[in-house]
Amino acid sequence: DVYKRQISTIGYVADRIYVMYQGKIIESGPADEVLGNPLHPYTKALISAVPIPDPSGRTTLFSLTVKEETEPYNGKGCRYYPRCPFAMDVCRQKEPGLTGGTNDHYVACFLY
Incomplete structure (x- = not known):
């Protein structure tokens, strides 16, 4: 639960995000870009797992x-x-x- 709260607040306190999986950076970029347009399937899974406390604001951004x-x-x-x-x-x-670099947003994935 603490981990999910950290992800949901990171956009407010960080300018840049580095997502790691098993000790390797798999996605990086400006916080609003990574949180608003995640590219790596792992990043999408992390963000989709974050609960939204206000029911009126809940939407399914990603289903993975x-x-x-x-x-x-x-x-x-x-x-x-x-x-x-x-x-x-x-x-x-x-x-x-x-790879990438669009909007200073990089991803380690062969989908891109």
């Missing part, structure tokens, strides 16, 4: 089903691929680097 981990991460490829609903063959073979 995380895969049950059917195979463990084997040390190569994207660290998130065992859980990612969008995983492709390249995700198992190569680790994506941070």
Whole structure:
């Protein structure tokens, strides 16, 4: 519960956000850009898990089903691929680097 409160307030206290998964930065950018337009499936899952206390303000921004981990991460490829609903063959073979840069927003994902 404390973790969810931290995510919901981070936009008010941070200028820039770095999202990490298993020790690797997978998304970075201005706080309003990352929270308003998350690109990485993990970032979307994090944001969709944050409860909104005011029922009148609740909307479904993202609906993402995380895969049950059917195979463990084997040390190569994207660290998130065992859980990612969008995983492709390249995700198992190569680790994506941070790309993008639109609005100073970067993501490590082969979808972009």
